[in-house]
Amino acid sequence: MAASDSADSNYAIFRECVSSIIVARSNQHKPNRAPKRRPFKLKSAKRKDNAKSPDPSEEVSPEELAEFIDFIATEIFTTLPNALQTLSYSALQHSPALATTYALPLTLSHLESLSNPLPTTITDTLATYSLSLEAPDLLNRALTEYIPAATCPPPVWATTRKSACEICGRDWIPLSYHHLIPRSVHDKVLKKGWHDEWMLNSVAWICGACHRFVHRMASNEELAREWFTVERILEREDVKEWARWVGRVRWKTR
Incomplete structure (x- = not known):
């Protein structure tokens, strides 16, 4: 910041x-x-x-x-x-x-x-x-x-569950947490000094469709280095367009 x-x-x-x-x-x-x-x-x-x-x-x-x-x-x-x-x-x-x-x-x-x-x-x-x-x-x-x-420490990230997807805003579908700094590159992140250790378990609560989109938009290393907060992710034009489109997708009631 x-x-x-x-x-x-x-x-x-x-x-x-x-x-x-x-x-x-x-x-x-x-x-x-x-x-x-x-x-x-x-x-x-x-x-x-x-x-x-x-x-x-x-x-x-x-x-x-x-x-x-x-x-x-x-x-x-x-x-x-x-x-x-x-x-x-x-x-x-x-x-x-x-x-x-x-x-x-x-x-x-x-x-x-x-x-x-x-x-x-x-x-x-x-x-x-x-x-x-x-x-x-x-x-x-x-x-x-x-x-x-x-100066309060960050919350226990896995307990910060949201009621709606933090990307598309849909609140009627299941959510899972996305590691904003992918676990597969944690060792490299610490070695390169990109982030402090206490940031490694930060997460975003997003739906399955948005979760897959995020991992398609950038590699794990790029996510860790550039797109490590929800705010940064939402600044991308492709994410904005995706969120507008998928946010209109609703399932029909039976």
């Missing part, structure tokens, strides 16, 4: 961590008196009488709260070191030093170094919602949830 893809995926994880903290700590989602400096402009503060602060009794909509959470998460996430933004199970396997650096709980000195780049406007914005949270405190709580979520 490219670093940019990993960062995008991890941002979604981080935003969810921030969201759970803010929603749990919010005071019925009602804004407090506006601070002197307001980096995030609340929609509810746009009043016809041009009042400078929102009405404390006016509830904030879920949509506005979601916008607020996204703003806070983005402001914090973009200040994190690249290694933390792209943290993953694979990254920890390749770097014991990285695993030590981000072992929980984070040390006070490490937390301070991560908190220093945070813009002061984050705390001002948090005060708008009466969350009683300082930016470093929010960062610590978010990272405590984010790091385990971003």
Whole structure:
């Protein structure tokens, strides 16, 4: 996975961590008196009488709260070191030093170094919602949830059964699992360093017709080297055409 893809995926994880903290700590989602400096402009503060602060009794909509959470998460996430933004199970396997650096709980000195780049406007914005949270405190709580979520090991692949074929989408026919990295080339994969050992048993749940198509479209070595995820397979034009065609094949009821 490219670093940019990993960062995008991890941002979604981080935003969810921030969201759970803010929603749990919010005071019925009602804004407090506006601070002197307001980096995030609340929609509810746009009043016809041009009042400078929102009405404390006016509830904030879920949509506005979601916008607020996204703003806070983005402001914090973009200040994190690249290694933390792209943290993953694979990254920890390749770097014991990285695993030590981000072992929980984070040390006070490490937390301070991560908190220093945070813009002061984050705390001002948090005060708008009466969350009683300082930016470093929010960062610590978010990272405590984010790091385990971003670095969790892959599931036991054979237990990830789907209800529909991952290629054609048909959900009324039997499925079997396809080894995305064919077992016959596992030794070569490890020798060449194409993938980590923990990836060898990754599977896709597909129907018999799609299973045969996949093995016709490429050799086992090509599958292991180039087409080792469902997402990569589905990028091929021949696969897209096949999926559209076979997805219309239905058996007649007796």
